[in-house]
Amino acid sequence: MVLGLPHRPPLELERKRDGKRPRIHVHATARDLPSTEWGSLLGDLTRARPTMTAADVEWRVHDKTHLEFAIDYPFGADTTQYKWEAYFFVPDSFRVAQTTYDKRQIYDDLLSYVRLAVPEIPYEELARDCDSADVDSWTERLRMTLVAARGEADGSAAARAAIRRARVFACMVRASGLDAQRxxxxxxxxxxxxxxxxxASNRFSAASKRIATSYRRLLEDxxxxxxxxxVLVALxxxxxxxxxxxxxxxxxxxxxxxEKSGxxxxxxxSRLAADAVEEARYxxxxxYPSVGxxxxxxxxxxxxxxxxxMLKRFTSSVLWLSHEVRDAATWIVHALYAIAAAIAMAFAVWATLRATQMQEMLAIIVLVTSYAVKDRLKAILQMYLARWAERRFADRAWSIKDTxxxxxxxxxxxxxxxxDFRKLPQGVLAARTLxxxxxxxxxxxxxxxLWHEKHVALEPREEGALPSPMMTEIFRLNIGSWLAHTDDPTRTITxxxxxxxxxCSVNARRVYNLNVVYRLNRGExxxxxxxxxxxxxxxxGIERIDPIV
Incomplete structure (x- = not known):
């Protein structure tokens, strides 16, 4: 029994193992199974690279039917405005058109996840920070949070603050550690x-051990x-x-x-493998039920x-933000529909008044005809007014909150x-036809x-909030339904x-090119x-991503 939690029965028969010299037994290399999932163990929590600018977007293949891309929105001293624009040039053979693919389907296939970026700190600097007794160091701030939670019950504000700070520390280790390994x-x-x-290897290994040792001393305390x-379970x-x-x-x-020769x-x-084995033995x-x-x-x-x-989600979820999405143009569309109904009703009233001055049979014909015209006039006006509103107002409005x-x-x-291809901005056409x-x-x-646009207004960070440099939005585009009408993946050609x-007679791959032209502007x-x-x-599914310009 540990910390009041029932001991789980082992999933496999356990055996005593003698210590052995670490060695490398490769079942699958890193190239065979690249880490492409944002939520994976080696997921990028601070995604921006030193060579990336604020306008850069990183694209990755999540799996065979999902394309992922992430957009960074740095915070400013005042309210900061961003505008995202993307044009997806989809082959006609996919049969993705306005008549077969409505807005609901677009937003169902284009999911969005929003999170804060962890505070940026180099790995060796984080290790020095962990060794320091300075009250402003991350480990000392975590220690003071734990001290403030002494004697507090589960669910109290002090206990939740301590859990939150420990999770942020884990995210910082993950982000700076991955950058350092690269x-x-x-x-x-x-x-x-x-x-x-x-x-270089020794410096990386030493920093990792200093950070782990510092946290484990804090855990013992x-x-x-x-x-x-x-709080103890979270730690x-x-x-x-x-x-x-x-x-x-x-x-x-x-x-x-x-994989290098020599x-x-x-x-x-083997030295790095020994460090990995040391962590497993610890x-x-x-x-801990995670030893292989x-x-x-x-x-x-x-x-x-x-x-x-589970552990990765537990720690990284401290960064995730919630977004409340609602239809942005609902009241505008209803107001336009009311105008259409009023115009149609005005026509019906006018026709009725005119019919009262006619003979009975003719009046009946006029009234029936006017009702039919009024009904269709209302429908046609609503259709055109809805299209007019669609071109001028947003489809959805978000409120982003850190719960x-x-x-x-x-x-x-x-x-x-x-x-319409012919009405695209000149810059978009130039990039596409390059x-x-x-x-x-x-x-x-x-x-x-297919076109996608977002306007983002970010508030400045509040005093005492997590010093995050930016908000990151991760999109996941599902193209599975787009591939239903494609040809067989291989065919024989001569x-x-x-x-x-x-x-010669050979098997040739049948591939399609989905081009994306995009940009991110700060301000207007x-x-x-x-x-x-x-x-x-x-x-x-998705074979690869080629950068063009």
Whole structure:
């Protein structure tokens, strides 16, 4: 029994294992299974790269039918305005058109998730901060929060504040640790000799151990502070999450270096593997249910992945924001419908007054006809007025709130729909036609243009709030329904080789190009350049993403 929680029965038969020398047994390399999911263990919590500007958007393949992209909205000293525009050039063979794909379907397939970015701090600086006794250091602030929660009951404000700060600390470790691992691996790849790589690896390993050791000392102190049960459980979950994350960083780095040729590279990879094994052994001493084994059964592997995902969601959810979405033009549309009804009714009244001056049979004909005209006139006016409103007003309005801290961050207005290719902005057309051989290609590869626009107004951060540099919006576009009408992914083609004087018959992949032209403007100046990517898809799903401009 740990912290009042019932001990869970083991999923597999446990065996005593003697300590063994760490080695690398690769079941799947990092290239075989890239981490492409924002919510994965190696998910990017601080997504911006040093080479990225505020207008850059990162695109990734989430899975075969989902395309992900993330937009960063930095906070300002005052209310900051942003405008996002994207044009999706969809091949006509997908049969995505205004008559078959309405706004409800657009928004169902284009999901949006919003979160805060964690405060930016380099990994080694975070390690020095953890070693420091300065009252402004992150670990000391967490310690003071725990002290304030002494003797408080579960669910109290002090207990929840302590849990929240521990979760933010885990997010900071995850974000800065991943950036540090990438920098270390880049340094290893660019190193002239292994000695330089060893220096970079040792610095990364030392920083990771200093951060973990500092937090574990804090955890030991917290267990003697008379804290609420939920606080103690949260502290242990954060400890387990940091250990799992560190193990993953060490393990993936060791696999990456193991693929290099040479005995010295193999020795360096083994050192990182030893660090990963050390984290696994630590969790076993703490009786954490997330320790793997080389001969693990599929059920145990499934449990470990479930545990990783649960802990990651527990810690990172402190950053997620809620958004209340409502129809933005509802009252405007109803007002226009009322105008249409009034005009139709006015016509009916006029026709009725005229009918009273006619003979009885003719009056009946006029009244019936006027009623039919009035009914159709109302419907036609409503249709045209709705289209007029659709071009001028937003479809949806958002209110973005941080429920963890009871704070409102901003408002969003959103529009989507179809656009005529010939009426697109010149910058969009220039980016789209950049790679075309001739304008005649429009007849060979006709496209439907799907358009998405957002206006975002962010409030400045309040005093004492989480010092987050930006808000990040993650979109997930489902193109599964778009692929239903595509051709088979492979077909047999024949051609002649003029040099070898032979005829060839080969299997060719049938792919389609989904082009996206987009930009993000700060304010309303519209000076940001248009960018473009090409998403190559087949009937099987998304194949790759090619940046164009």
């Amino acid at each position: 920098a270390m691996l880049d340094a290893c790849d660019e190193a002239d000799d292994v000695a330089e790589a060893v220096v 917290g267990e003697d502070m008379d804290l609420a049960e939920e 242990r979950w954060v400890d387990e999450d940091i250990s799992l994350f560190s193990e993953a960083l060490f393990a993936t780095a060791s696999i990456h270096l193991h 005995q010295k590279w193999a020795e360096l990879a 969790r076993r001493t703490q009786d 084994a080389e001969d693990a059964s599929p059920r145990l592997v499934e449990h470990i992945e479930f545990r990783r995902h 963890e801290r009871n704070e409102r961050l901003g408002v969003v207005s959103e529009r989507a729909g179809f656009r 790679t075309r051989e001739h304008a005649l290609e429009e007849f060979a590869r006709p496209e439907t243009v 051609f002649a080789d003029p040099d070898e004087a032979v005829v 100046d519209g000076t940001a350049p248009w960018r473009r990517i090409r998403v190559v898809v087949s009937r099987k």
